[in-house]
Amino acid sequence: MFDPQLLFAGFATIASLKVFPFLVLGTVMGIVVGAIPGLTATMAIALLIPFTFAMDPISGIVMLLAIYAGGIYGGGVASILIRTPGTPAAAATLLDGYPMAQKGEAGRAIGIATISSGIGGLFSACALTLFAPLLATVALSFSAPEYFSLAVFGLVVTMSLSGNSLLRGFFSVLCGLTIGMIGIDPIGGFQRMNFGFSELSGGFNFVAVMIGLFSLSEAFRQMEQMDTMPPVPPAIRNVLPRFKEIAGMWTVYVRACVYGLIIGIAPGVGAETSSFLTYAEVKRASKDPSQFGKGAPEGVAAAQAAENGSTGGDLLPMLTLGVPGDAATAVLMGALTIHNLQPGPMLFQERPDLVHQIFAGMISANLMFMIVGLLGARLLAKVVQIDRRILVPLVCLLSLIGAYAIDNNPMDVWVTLFFGVAGWLMYRNGFPVSPLVLAVILGGMMESNLRRTLVMGLGSPAIMLHRPIALLILVLAALSLYAVIRRNSNEARKRKAEEAVTE
């Protein structure tokens, strides 16, 4: 149902003086809010919905789309600078972005992150524009068995983020799965493991868990070594990455765009899953995986491109089927509803002009945050130069305020503190944090869809045999598991040999 004429008309509307200022405003607000820990793109959209009341629908929607795209991108900036994911999706960016910044390459890391987010975002926005109705049928062919397989695949891939010890990584995954089980049983509807707290009846708030594990734990670690840590070298000046550098990572981008789009389209899973999965996949496929986690530009590129690469995919089921792809698009859907626009099949028939304006808005939003991001990067990169004695307490404060801001719920502050200590202990004992985080996200998806699959198969797992896509993903998962275990034992052998030589 793609109509180039309507798309051009859409661009013309967005370029008009009536709409364009809101595009710029939305982008700047999105990046700022995205970069502040605890304030997510989802919240920014929710907060600004009332302000769009007074605007005409398209200005309001374009502003919200710009906040969405800019917010998802902006989360990466905080990841790079202070190891605090500004949005949940940006957690994978910190794995390499923060080490880059600590090496004095904050500017370069932000530059790569910006260009990569833009590449991923533009690809997914174009895919959305050209193939929305077609891709909607793909979304429909996915159901519980396929989601279950996807979650299993994700958990297997996560294992490759384990670092040196696969066993410790496995332990982290198990912890994550257990934490994910707290709250309402997804099929039976009864309470489990809430220890009598009605505040926990919906489970731990995922964002609070993540702020604790990543940012607070890092702050604790820095406090401990405040006087012994070497100062961060001054940021190198060039922010704009060289074309050769970006072009050299094309395989990373192909992976990121494909994974981002597929995971985006799957309703209910969004940027946080796609960025971690892509990061792990790119690391696995890399010639030198040992560089990942120590400041590899490919790691930043993979995470950011996949993050924004899922935005178009997340919008797709929302617009075509009325099923939000993730939390942020769920709020966007609410915004459309308030403007008397009901997402779903009828929107494409009744308001094709508006649908194309949304497409044009999404493409423009991606271009806009690239411009704003590159302009602001040099300024932002200075954050890492702030004295640790000032920066670390600030990060703690931001983390706790951020945790409270999620739902205005004091319980989340305790959750963040708890996981801050837990993350610090895990770090000290060599347990990787990322597998735990991904297991919390994927655990619920895996459990509920496995049980749903079995119910749909009237109790028999044989239903999987009738689902070719699900079966294929499971086979891929098994192959990945084999590869991860083999590589890990090879590496362990190599390390032993090296140790023998040095002795």
Place this chain on the structure above:
Amino acid sequence: MHITRRSFVSTAAASAGLITTGISPLRAAAYPERDITLIVPWAAGGGTDALGRTLTKNAKQYIGVGVTVVNRPGGTGVAGMKAVATAKPDGYTLGLITFHLSSYRLSGLSELSYRDFEPVMLLNRSPTGFLVKADSPFKTMKDLVDYSKANPQVVTVATSGAGAVPHLSTALLAKQLGLKVTFVPFDGGAPARTAVLGGHVTMLVVNSEEALQFYKSKQLRFLALNSDERHSSFPDVPTIAEAGYPLQTLLLDWRGIAAPKGTPKEILDVLTVGFRKMAQDPEYIRLMDEMALPRANAERDKFREFLDNIEKALEPGLAEVGLLKKI
């Protein structure tokens, strides 16, 4: 007492109001003098949030002050509703309470119930819809019931989640008719609907408004509506009784406005009048129609009575699906 110019003016204005309207207590005449907070116990961007925001958008026009919507999601609505119930009963903190309040005590989640509130106004009661995919061989409710009778457990039913109205309504229907169906609970109405659209599950039971778009695009077919009256958004859909299966208990999803227990009657009077006007706002009416949410208008004691009846109807439903865990 030191009388400032402003307080003198407002006292004078209030006394003038007294004289003209003849209402006695000074406090009620002064209320409301600042913005009112409306706590929505669900996340921003959801249907309930949209309802609350549109309802109160033009509040200033109807009640003299603005109404600020504050989202307090978490704990399946308990956090927000508890915040309302425990707020100072001065009329400045109100809540948009929803169906879940009827189930907390019965499912053992919290002791919170409608008894902790002063019900102000019921805004909406939504019937459950029974649907199939457009290309399904089941044309009527009878087709499906007959098939299900002959083939126990084979019919799969996608619902918006265990313990929610659609699930309980279907369980009660199945019990009454002696059917055995297989429930496939999803995390909300939208994913359940997608599973039926994709042909993965036979039947869809959700709040009727969640099927609106796909009813219009003719991708889903209503077999019946679990209601005592037809729905203006789905004029050709029979009620469950018209489809041949009159139900003993009728469960409905609902949303309404409530104040904390102990709010003075004079304030409740002001609120009732104010919300009655807000519920007549053309923009609100248009939104409700577009979202296919039938408007209701039970006030105060009538609302309380409605809540009492829903709780009584819920108990056997929850017992039927094994979720009754009364506190």
